[in-house]
Amino acid sequence: MKGAALRRFTGLLRKEFLQILRDPSALAIAFVLPAVLLLIIGQGVSLDARGVPVALVVQHPDALTASFTGHFEQSPYFRPLRYRDIQSAEAAMAAGKVQAIVWLPSDFSRRARANGNSPIGVIVNGVDANDARLIEGYVQQVWSTWLAAQARLQGKRSPLPLDVAARVRFNPGVSSRDYLVPGLIALIMTLTGALLTALVMAREWERGTLEALMVTRVKMREILLAKLVPYFLLGMGGMAASVAIAVFLFGIPMRGSLLVLTGTSALFMLAALGMGLLISSFARNQFVAGQIAIITTFLPAFILSGFVFDIDSMPQVVQFITHIVAARYFVAILQTLFLAGDVWSVILPNALALAIMAVIFLAAARAITHKRLD
Amino acid sequence: MxxxxxxxxxxxxxxxxxxxxxxxxxxxxxxxxxxxxxxxxTFDLNKVPIAIYNQDRSAASRDLVAHFTGSPTFNVVANLKSEKPIDDLIDSREVRMVLVIDPRFTRNLLSGHPAPVQMIVDGRNSNTALLIQGYANNILNDYALAWNARKGAPPPPAVLDMRARFNPTLxxxxxxxxxxxxxxxxxxxxxxxxxxxxxxxxxxxxxxxxxxxxxxxxxxxxxxxxxxxxxxxxxxxxxxxxxxxxxxxxxxxxxxxxxxxxxxxxxxxxxxxxxxxxxxxxxxxxxxxxxxxxxxxxxxxxxxxxxxxxxxxxxxxxxxxxxxxxxxxxxxxxxxxxxxxxxxxxxxxxxxxxxxxxxxxxxxxxxxx
Incomplete structure (x- = not known):
């Protein structure tokens, strides 16, 4: 009996593998989708502002204003453009030619020499609030280095009494790509996992081949398992390819161990495939299954996973909701594995959550397929 | 048709x-x-968990700590007694930043030397790391300018007057x-x-x-x-x-x-x-x-x-x-x-x-x- 069950199962497996080979779209989902998306998007996502076009308006140029604007010219964050008056600078900002205006009024130098606290007008385009805030930070840096340089020049102490040093752990260059690419892998693997399995059960329902299978002695458990195994292998292959691209092409550091990476990826892949199987068994027709897959995978994994938007900044209710998004746990694991290393206090709870989600999805898929059988 | x-x-x-x-x-x-x-x-920071390691423990540094406790951006979850837990706190993501105030803080302030302050930031999300530094710098600058004003030190020659167009509160x-x-x-x-x-x-x-x-x-x-x-x-x-x-x-x-x-x-x-x-x-x-x-x-x-x-x-x-x-x-x-x-x-x-x-x-x- 044992042997018969095993033979049945290998027969089913063979069928699945043949089906995969016959329609190349499964192979495309596993390898082409991650590679293409990672290559294009990996070059695209960045929150680091460099060479921001900024309008400099100096109404009375002299040595003091020149020393200030000189600091802008040296800064890698800015590309200064000169404007004669504030009106033309405002017009340039409205036209999108500059992101910010730095304005030294005509009495700037006089007031600076007389009483100090001479105002420097800074106007940023606030439409992209995040970008605007980063730009404000960079302006502030330019201002404080200029103050220090001025003081040194006059042989005085720095007018700011604090000496602030910053140390950024794990990502000393504060390059946003280093944190976005690991998150991107989690996002892409969510899609791959769900896409691989979202349609497979629905297709069999739609074509009636599942009923044909049901009249044989094959058990539902075996049918689902036979679907899971080949797609799991494909998904893990895609994951390996993605990690290779991240490390060798984008130069993202990999500080965790491969063993932990493989283990947690396997858990995540089971959860993602399980979700696909669940969608598929629930919808029973490919069109609806496809619609559900589009809706439940991409945008939640994009916005609610911590890939770009920090979960800690969200309101409590929304933070609570993010717990049903499997990608959330994988993003946390991947960001830590890539940038920090095997930090167990981050990896264990997140891996546990992934395991629970995998079990729930697979059990639910199994449960609703069974119910419809009789 | x-x-x-x-x-x-x-x-x-x-x-x-x-x-x-x-x-x-x-x-x-x-x-x-x-x-x-x-x-x-949202990219706005709100109650970011931070820890403070104040080695100075005088009125001046306590005043600086109060600036951070009072800020809606930060939530001070721990006051450290040694530097040992710093790495663990950041690695496990319990806090996103640790502010370290040097033991020489007050002495330097009073003698007119730059008073050392260090921020140790979790860089796993680099955007948040930059924003945290930006907010912290604002608080530190405010503190510094207020200190100067109180002590009658000469003001800096110029200050920034920052405004945002189209979205004033960013x-x-x-x-x-x-x-x-x-x-x-x-x-x-x-x-x-x-x-x-x-x-x-x-x-x-x-x-x-x-x-x-x-x-x-x-x-x-x-x-x-x-x-x-x-x-x-x-x-x-x-x-x-x-x-x-x-x-x-x-x-x-x-x-x-x-x-x-x-x-x-x-x-x-x-x-x-x-x-x-x-x-x-x-x-x-x-x-x-x-x-x-x-x-x-x-x-x-x-x-x-x-x-x-x-x-x-x-x-x-x-x-x-x-x-x-x-x-x-x-x-x-x-x-x-x-x-x-x-x-x-x-x-x-x-x-x-x-x-x-x-x-x-x-x-x-x-x-x-």
Whole structure:
């Protein structure tokens, strides 16, 4: 009996593998989708502002204003453009030619020499609030280095009494790509996992081949398992390819161990495939299954996973909701594995959550397929 | 002829809306996602957990600590007694920053030497790391200037007077929520057209459609109009929620926004129909829909600025309709733009729509053989 069950199962497996080979779209989902998306998007996502076009308006140029604007010219964050008056600078900002205006009024130098606290007008385009805030930070840096340089020049102490040093752990260059690419892998693997399995059960329902299978002695458990195994292998292959691209092409550091990476990826892949199987068994027709897959995978994994938007900044209710998004746990694991290393206090709870989600999805898929059988 | 197109349109609407699951999927999730994403998608920091290691313990440093405890941006969760737990706290993400105040802090302040303060920041999310440093620097600068004023030290020669145009409080919801209009409109449109032709191909009903007296253009109308109708209605609901629920100011012409919306839905419909007619199976169509949707959203400027992308990717975004529509939405909402300010965004979408729709219609018959 044992042997018969095993033979049945290998027969089913063979069928699945043949089906995969016959329609190349499964192979495309596993390898082409991650590679293409990672290559294009990996070059695209960045929150680091460099060479921001900024309008400099100096109404009375002299040595003091020149020393200030000189600091802008040296800064890698800015590309200064000169404007004669504030009106033309405002017009340039409205036209999108500059992101910010730095304005030294005509009495700037006089007031600076007389009483100090001479105002420097800074106007940023606030439409992209995040970008605007980063730009404000960079302006502030330019201002404080200029103050220090001025003081040194006059042989005085720095007018700011604090000496602030910053140390950024794990990502000393504060390059946003280093944190976005690991998150991107989690996002892409969510899609791959769900896409691989979202349609497979629905297709069999739609074509009636599942009923044909049901009249044989094959058990539902075996049918689902036979679907899971080949797609799991494909998904893990895609994951390996993605990690290779991240490390060798984008130069993202990999500080965790491969063993932990493989283990947690396997858990995540089971959860993602399980979700696909669940969608598929629930919808029973490919069109609806496809619609559900589009809706439940991409945008939640994009916005609610911590890939770009920090979960800690969200309101409590929304933070609570993010717990049903499997990608959330994988993003946390991947960001830590890539940038920090095997930090167990981050990896264990997140891996546990992934395991629970995998079990729930697979059990639910199994449960609703069974119910419809009789 | 119009009667036939109308009949086809009704049939298409029925296939989309008659299936209960499909109806639920089209209407429920986009509206739920609007509410959740509207609150979730923010770059603003709020109660970031930090720890302070104050080695100085005098009135001056306690005053600095109070500046941090009083800030709504930070939430001081631990006052450390030694530097040992610092790395662990950051590694485990319990805190995002540790502020270390040097034992020489007060002595240096009083003797006029720069007083050392160190920030140790978790860099795993580099954007948050930069923002944390920015906020902390603001607090430190305020403290420094206040100290100077109290001690009668000469003020710095110049100070910054910073203002933000169009979004004075730099609330990132003002940037993100209008973007969600584009995001969800594209989603709904793709849900309707992304697999529609492929489904009929797979079940064989598309061949039947092709042998009716309907011309390709009529089929195109029948297939495309439902997404225009449903996409338009859902977009209207989302725009209304943006204005009245999320309180985002709508400063420009609504008509200019709707003209952009029309062109956007038409161009996404064209792309969706093209993918759908290229595919032989629904699985291929779904793959195609994802291969378009994911890069089009991430490379649209929705969350990360296009100006930060590498150059060839920036060129690639020119064929992405969402890029143009996002500019339109934000310009109309925040900058108060009218028709004339948006022509540079309108025509590329019109071109994309035209090319993809013609290609889709051409592909209808091409695939028959």
């Amino acid at each position: 119009w009667r036939q197109v109308l009949a086809l349109l009704i049939k298409e609407l029925l296939t989309v809306l008659s299936d209960r699951k499909s109806r639920v999927v089209l209407i429920g999730p986009p509206l739920i996602q609007l509410m959740v994403f509207g609150y979730a998608a 609330d990132s919801h003002w940037f993100i929520v209008p973007g969600i209009i584009a995001l969800l409109t594209q989603l709904v449109t793709l849900l309707i057209v992304g697999m529609s032709v492929a489904r009929e191909r797979e079940t064989g009903t598309f061949d039947q459609l092709l042998v009716t007296p309907l011309r390709q253009f009529d089929i195109l109308l029948g297939k495309g109009l439902p997404s225009l109708l449903i996409g338009g209605i859902e977009a209207t609901v989302i725009i209304a929620a943006t204005v009245w629920w999320f309180d985002i100011p709508l400063r420009g012409e609504l008509l200019a926004l709707y003209f952009g919306l029309l062109l956007f839905v038409v161009s996404v419909t064209g792309i969706g129909l093209m993918i759908s007619s290229l595919a032989v199976t629904q699985q291929q169509a779904l793959l195609g829909a994802f291969l378009f949707m994911v890069p089009s959203v991430i490379l649209s400027g929705f969350a990360t600025p296009i100006a930060n992308m590498s150059e060839w990717v920036q060129y690639l975004t020119f064929i992405n309709p969402m890029r143009y529509f996002l500019i339109i939405v934000r310009k109309v909402f925040l900058e108060g733009a009218d028709f004339s300010a948006l022509t540079a965004q309108y025509w590329p979408m019109a071109v994309i729509g035209l090319v993809t729709l013609i290609t889709a219609a051409w592909l209808f018959r091409k695939r028959l053989s």
